[in-house]
Amino acid sequence: MKSRTAALPSVYLKPGEFAISGEPSVITTVLGSCISVTMFNPRLKIGAICHGLLPQCKDEGPCDNACGNGFKYVDCSIRLMLEEFRKKGVGAAEIETKLFGGSDMYLPEEIRPGNITVGRQNIDAAFRICGEERLQVLKSDTGGIYSRKILFHPHTGEVYLKRTKVQGRRKGQGVITGNSGTGE
16 A cells, blocks of 8 residues: 555645645645545545634634635634535535544643533534535544544545554653554
8 A cells, every 4th residue: 555655746735725636646644633534536536625723613604715724713714614515516425524633632630620622622623514505424433542644635535544553642741652552
């Protein structure tokens, strides 16, 4: 698999960004508490991916990216990606959707009782918006204490996932990573 991926043009997706393409390529991103949603239409062989940081935009208006921060938010990212597919004549029922990320990047004792982590809020927002928009989520790998590296092939819809196991961490120091998890 490495030779096939290595031969393709590569794009790195930063937090708050989005990409859509039908060209043979690999789009890579790394996730902690953020969420990546991938969408793929088999008929047109077009795929899209976002890297949302926060669950919900506070703007009262529709998600039209007029504020310039639309892809920073999970809710707007999903709606804006779906709009790109609709412009190409693709309805929600024709889109294969997958969700990744939403890790809890803090130790349990660092989370205040009653607080929901950003990772959990991002997961909940992604599944809620997908449900509201009638997008069927075919696969997901969310939550836990893993960071994830995603390799997305927009021309095939394939997603390769590498989880990074947490070896250890100390309060206030964030995550210290070790050996890689297996790809899927």
